Amino acid sequence: MRRELVCVICPNGCExxxxxxxxxxxxxxxxxxxxxxKKGPKWAxxxxxxxxxxxxxxxxxxxxxxxxxxxxxxxxxxxxxxFDLMEExxxxxxxxxxxxxxxxxxxxxxxxxxxIATKDIPLKT
Amino acid sequence: xxxEVVVIGGGPAGLAAAISAKRAGARDVLIVERDKRLxxxxxxxxxxxxxxHRFKEALSGPEYAKRFxxxxxAEGVEYMLDTMVTKLGRDKTLELSSAKxxxxxxxxxxVLAMGCRERTQGAIxxxxxxxxxxxxxxxxxxxxxxxxxxxGKRAVVLGSGDIGLIMARRLLLExxxxxxxxxxxxxxSGLPRNIQQCLLDYGIPLHLSTTVVEVHGERxxxxxxxxxxxxxxxxxxxxxxxxxCDTLLLSVGLIPENELSREAGVEIExxxxxxxxxxxxxxxxxxxxxxxxxxxxxxxxxxxxxxxELAGLxxxxxxxxxLRPLGEYTSIRPGPGIRYCLPQRVSRERDFFLSLRVKEPMxxxxxxxxxxxxxxxxxxxxxxxxxxxxxxxxxxxxKIAKAKGLEVRVE
Numbered sequence: 001m002r003r004e005l006v007c008v009i010c011p012n013g014c015e016x017x018x019x020x021x022x023x024x025x026x027x028x029x030x031x032x033x034x035x036x037x038k039k040g041p042k043w044a045x046x047x048x049x050x051x052x053x054x055x056x057x058x059x060x061x062x063x064x065x066x067x068x069x070x071x072x073x074x075x076x077x078x079x080x081x082x083f084d085l086m087e088e089x090x091x092x093x094x095x096x097x098x099x100x101x102x103x104x105x106x107x108x109x110x111x112x113x114x115x116i117a118t119k120d121i122p123l124k125t
Numbered sequence: 126x127x128x129e130v131v132v133i134g135g136g137p138a139g140l141a142a143a144i145s146a147k148r149a150g151a152r153d154v155l156i157v158e159r160d161k162r163l164x165x166x167x168x169x170x171x172x173x174x175x176x177x178h179r180f181k182e183a184l185s186g187p188e189y190a191k192r193f194x195x196x197x198x199a200e201g202v203e204y205m206l207d208t209m210v211t212k213l214g215r216d217k218t219l220e221l222s223s224a225k226x227x228x229x230x231x232x233x234x235x236v237l238a239m240g241c242r243e244r245t246q247g248a249i250x251x252x253x254x255x256x257x258x259x260x261x262x263x264x265x266x267x268x269x270x271x272x273x274x275x276x277g278k279r280a281v282v283l284g285s286g287d288i289g290l291i292m293a294r295r296l297l298l299e300x301x302x303x304x305x306x307x308x309x310x311x312x313x314s315g316l317p318r319n320i321q322q323c324l325l326d327y328g329i330p331l332h333l334s335t336t337v338v339e340v341h342g343e344r345x346x347x348x349x350x351x352x353x354x355x356x357x358x359x360x361x362x363x364x365x366x367x368x369x370c371d372t373l374l375l376s377v378g379l380i381p382e383n384e385l386s387r388e389a390g391v392e393i394e395x396x397x398x399x400x401x402x403x404x405x406x407x408x409x410x411x412x413x414x415x416x417x418x419x420x421x422x423x424x425x426x427x428x429x430x431x432x433x434e435l436a437g438l439x440x441x442x443x444x445x446x447x448l449r450p451l452g453e454y455t456s457i458r459p460g461p462g463i464r465y466c467l468p469q470r471v472s473r474e475r476d477f478f479l480s481l482r483v484k485e486p487m488x489x490x491x492x493x494x495x496x497x498x499x500x501x502x503x504x505x506x507x508x509x510x511x512x513x514x515x516x517x518x519x520x521x522x523x524k525i526a527k528a529k530g531l532e533v534r535v536e
Binding site (some may be wrong): 005006007008009010011012013015034036051053054055056057058060066067068070072079082083086100118119120 | 168171172173174177183184185186187188191270271272273298299316317318319320321322325326424425508509514
């Protein structure tokens with residue numbers, strides 16, 4: 001089987017041509033072309049087996065200089081889990097101050113990732 | 126007040142320029158920023174992908190900014206927030222306005238780092254009524270990501286610039302229906318990876334060679350009419366359809382913000398909308414340098430930082446009297462296939478980065494630097510070239526040492 005993919009790892013956005021076979025339940029990649037770096041084939045393999053993406057969004061903060069703190073996952077999560085994860089994140093309410101890097105959620109929805117703050121939100125003065 | 130180097134703007138360009146100027150030995154470096162905080166547009170760019178070149182990590186905008194702000198503090202660079210530069214003179218005096226009053230600063234060198242702003246509905250002469258619900262993509266980004274204000278329930282995005290693509294995904298994740306992205310050109314304006322991860326990942330349709338031909342609604346937007354366009358971007362009859370929506374996001378280009386530069390007498394290049402510069406990023410006015418999106422609209426912040434560090438370095442050198450004024454320059458002209466190249470003139474005394482954009486998407490081409498006798502000085506092959514992706518080539522001084530005129534072209 002063949003698929004064309006755009007690698008999203010870096011701004012080069014390489015257009016990859018991937019050939020693969022199904023062996024029972026397992027997928028085997030037989031050829032990857034079009035990449036400018038060695039991360040391409042590895043990314044193609046993970047993309048064929050099931051897309052994963054980093055999610056960035058924001059969380060409400062009470063009493064801070066801004067009403068929101070930006071957050072992100074520390075590792076990519078399955079693309080099809082993103083809407084569930086967004087629901088989980090939207091329920092959170094934080095109190096200022098919040099520090100960049102602070103862990104907001106551990107393994108939400110059983111996913112192997114942390115949700116961390118990506119911005120300092122000092123107390124409103 | 127007197128300062129060695131004054132940097133106008135505290136976004137990614139200004140931060141990198143100021144840190145670099147201080148490290149290069151300038152005694153006092155001052156940033157003047159009109160917002161309440163440093164970091165500029167990075168504060169509202171909460172998506173990731175910043176710093177892949179520089180830090181080998183995919184950071185969000187605020188994290189990228191924080192790394193620079195921490196260094197700025199460690200270097201002891203002074204900054205003024207909530208302060209607007211209202212006038213820059215060719216003698217490098219600046220007039221500042223803030224709640225504390227007016228100030229005047231004499232600088233030995235000035236770095237322009239004011240960034241850019243978005244083209245608006247007026248700038249593209251959007252036909253129809255003028256209801257609420259029409260935002261530039263960055264304006265919607267500010268409302269949603271900084272102020273916790275949702276902009277609408279059903280949105281159309283006009284233009285496929287990167288901010289528009291990022292915001293299409295952001296709106297969708299926040300529960301707004303995104304009908305589609307409409308692009309007047311036959312190819313997308315944003316980076317290919319953003320087409321994938323912002324549109325295709327979520328099934329948001331991208332309609333090329335299509336544009337909004339009319340806006341409907343009195344108080345609030347009720348919908349837009351879209352139509353296919355011919356190769357000359359004229360709407361084709363009988364292709365018009367009505368799309369109900371309450372929100373229209375515009376991602377139709379960025380304009381370097383050069384009002385201060387123009388007033389000072391800095392020569393502006395029509396193709397970039399930014400100052401004409403040499404290989405030290407000095408503008409046509411001695412001791413005034415430019416970097417970041419005020420110089421040329423970038424697609425990657427990593428390149429902004431790299432460029433701005435050079436502007437800061439040369440600004441510091443100039444303020445110390447180490448950078449002598451140049452007599453004769455060699456000009457670099459954009460040739461076939463090239464929309465613009467920068468710097469526009471070089472001293473042939475040092476290596477430099479040549480930035481350029483091509484006119485249209487191409488495959489398997491070479492970018493070639495020629496001298497006045499059509500001799501090839503540099504050539505580099507590219508499997509793909511795209512106007513959305515800025516090309517930056519390092520040019521070693523020995524390659525151009527004898528050239529009297531330079532031209533860069535696609536072959």
